[in-house]
Amino acid sequence: MNFSEVFKQSNQLCKVSPDGKYLATCVQYRLVVRDVSTLQILQLYTCLDQISHMDWSSDSLFILCAMYKRGLVQVWSLEQPDWHCKIDEGSIGLVSSRWSPDGRHILNTTEFHLRVTVWSLCTKAVSYIKYPKACQKGIDFSRDGCYMALAERRDCKDYVSVFVCDDWHLLRHFETETQDLAGLEWSPNGCVLAVWDSCLEYKVLLYSLDGRLLSAYSAYEWSLGVKSVTWSPNSQFLAIGSYDEKVRILNHITWKKITQFEHPSSINNTKAVVYKEVEKRTAVGSDDLSLHITIGTALYNTRSKYEICPSPVQIPVVKPDPDRANPKIGVSSLAFSSDSRYLATKNDNMASVVWVWDMQKMSLVAVLEQTSAVRCFQWDPCRPRLALCTGNTTLYLWSPAGCVSVQVPTEGGFQVQSLNWHRSGDSLMLLGKEQLCLCYMDTDQEDK
């Protein structure tokens, strides 16, 4: 495992192009594009203001930089460095900007969700979509880029509009049976749209592409409901994390619950392996190669490694404040591995623990108990390998073979706040507060 040198970045705006060739980073008001393999700077663009959002177009030819405060969006071309495009939303404001799947349109959501403006880079044409709903996830494009689902609110009712992204033709427009729609998400095959209600009511609705209601699912009433929803990459499972600290798995044929994964505070499942991170303040230069691999000079005298705990394990639980809104309880993060074999979850009142479930056996496989709260976890796009970070200098990796914690050997205390896999799964981009660093996986080593 190798680590690159550390680069500057701001606002954690660093993205690898969809084709995996380039790395775009924003530093204040500058946009830097590097070659991923060499990390040489290919292009350097200067924006009008500090960049608050940056995104690659689907064809990796254009980069969008949004400056929400100014209501500006600047688009840069990788092929034609002197080509420029500036979209000014004016006094109507801007809260969100994104590429359309074809990479030729930009969808800007104005302040107060007044409308969604669709700018065409081809024709400079502009079109508006009214009444978008301000919610958790109001817009979703299908994986193939053909359709866009948009949550709308009209006359105090929730609607979903399905647009054809090709020419923004409104394909379907239907009212949903939700009290207060919170989000929608296409299945990876683009044929089913999952719609869920706000946390006040546990309700998940499944619509076909043509607007037919396929199924409605509700696990319970009255108490706080859905917190997160994720499709499995093969579209066969829909995982619903909720405030009752459970994950429910629906199947794609009957849309009934197959199983539910609970997150108990004491684990006495003998089949699950519980990895507990243990931090050690060791002497400088100790070559402890048992589980973690240290490279370079050991400037940081805190070392962490995993220990396997015997079966009955008590997990630290933080009781949420019942008087506060959005209580820190329930499953907020769900992620399927690329082969849909594993599901990683995080329960908010056990913030330092990541649970890994086997979707074939429908059982708990591993529990990773960290010393501090988990900030981010992401599956390798090619292998069943989970990377996670807890805001310290260590990168953690889990695979069915075992668990590894890796010290990031950079100077100045690089604290990993977030991470992103390269699409090949060969490298991992680690984001600190002001820095970033690439971590290259040794292909022959990792197959140990």
Added chain:
Amino acid sequence: MSKTSYCAYLTGFISPEVKDTCSSSVECRSPPLIQFSQSSVPLHRNYILSTFCTEHNVQECLSHINQEVSSLGLPPVWTESSGSSEMNVMAVLNCMYDLIQLHHRGLRTLENMEVEQLKSSSNVDHLQRTSTQLKEQLELSKRGNTGLLERERQLHLKVKSLQNCLKNEKDEVQKLQNIIASRASQYNHEMKRKEREFTKLKERLNQLLVDKKEKKQAIDVLNNIGRADGKRSLWKTQKTEAKHEGEMYKTLLSDYDTRQREMLLENAELKKVLQQIKKEMVSILSLRKPIRKDDKHPDAGIQADSEDEEQVFDSSKESVGLFSVHAREKLTNSIRLQWRRLKSHVERLDSQASLAQMGENKTDDAISRETHEEEMDRLKLEIQPCKDFIQTQQQLLQQQLSSPCDEETTSLLSNCYMLQERERFREEWKTLEKQRNLFERERRNCTEAAIRLSHERKAFEDDRAVWLKHQFLNLSPFADLRKPQMSKSKSCFLISETESSASSAPEKLIKCRSDTTSPTPRCVPLTSASTADMHRTVCLVPEKRYVVFICTNHDMPVTNAALVVCYELFMLIFYFQINQTKWKD
């Protein structure tokens, strides 16, 4: 004086406790006794006072007593007809006796009654005690009851209050629910209102911003870029719309298509598995079939099934069969059938296995005969060597016992018998010895007796001779002086002789002596009738003779001699008597 008045007079003397007893339970039990007690007790007292009869009122007293006595049902003491002053003493005595009897009876009854009263009073005491105890118990239980009632009341009150509370709570809940509902509806309404306002505001803002000229939203592009697919954008027409629809359905269809294909694949896979299962089942069952045909399961459908199987096998060879409905049905049906058979077979095997297990645990009746017999045979086989072993053991034991101890045992046994016999003989010997001793003694006695007899005979002969001589000599009156000595010796001998044979003889002798003074006729009745005749006959002559003697000799020596003679005569008679009895024996 009338009876009632007398009764009243008498009652004055009745002690209150007697009265009490009269009035209480005794009265109802035996009323006649009361009268006696009434009459007897005061009479007794009256007697003590003894001022009833004086010399002057004898007549009155008599009549009164008569009356009283008659009232008591006794015969009258005195009748006027018999005489004025004379009364029948017998009647009076009888009457008195009766009265005393009555009095005694009365006393006895009184005693009885007193005892009874004591008993009853103790009984009453006991009853009173028990009643007080029971009362106390009653009181206690009453108190407990009241306590319980109080508790029940309290509990009732509590229940009521709780019910009230519950009702209140329910009301409260209802109220709160209503409040929540109303608030929710109000909130929803407000939300809607706000949302509407919000949308209006948005509209207005939108309008305003759109109308605003100074800072219009704009796009500034250096030059338009081509579409990603390189095509030119199309006008929005009906055609494009239809095309979109078509594409949408195409994607949906393709999705369904892929799903169907997946399912088909899955189905094919499952069918393959089914076929395999079926094949294996058929093979298993066919192996089993010949055995089963012998069994009591004559399946009517076996042939048809086998036909079916063949058909299905044929169809399975052709993949077309997979997709035809009939083939599928046949397959599933046959699989089901086979499965059922297999299941039953397995179940039977299972039950057999369990039975076998049970048999291992405890020999039950449920074991089949075969196993039973097998077991029996096995056990028999096992028993045989055991028996042999036992036999050899016995033999060995016998050998061991018999070889060294043969002579000894026989001698021992014979000794035993000899001992017994000896014992027996000894016993017999003893008895015989005893008998011999007895005989010896008897013989001795006999010889003694014979000797004595001979002696006696000799003495008798001598005596006779002497007597004869005397008789002879008696003719001379001078021979009298010698006689007493001789007679004396004889008498002594006689007495000693008669001691053993008859104890009554001395008595007789003494009597005779004492009665010598009394007249002679008294002596006769004391002897037995038979001997008396003999005495008479024997003594007739000498008596007369002695009398003669007495009468003739009035001098002292003469009387002495007469007496001696008399005595001797008596002795003789006795002697004769004794001898007679001896001889008789």
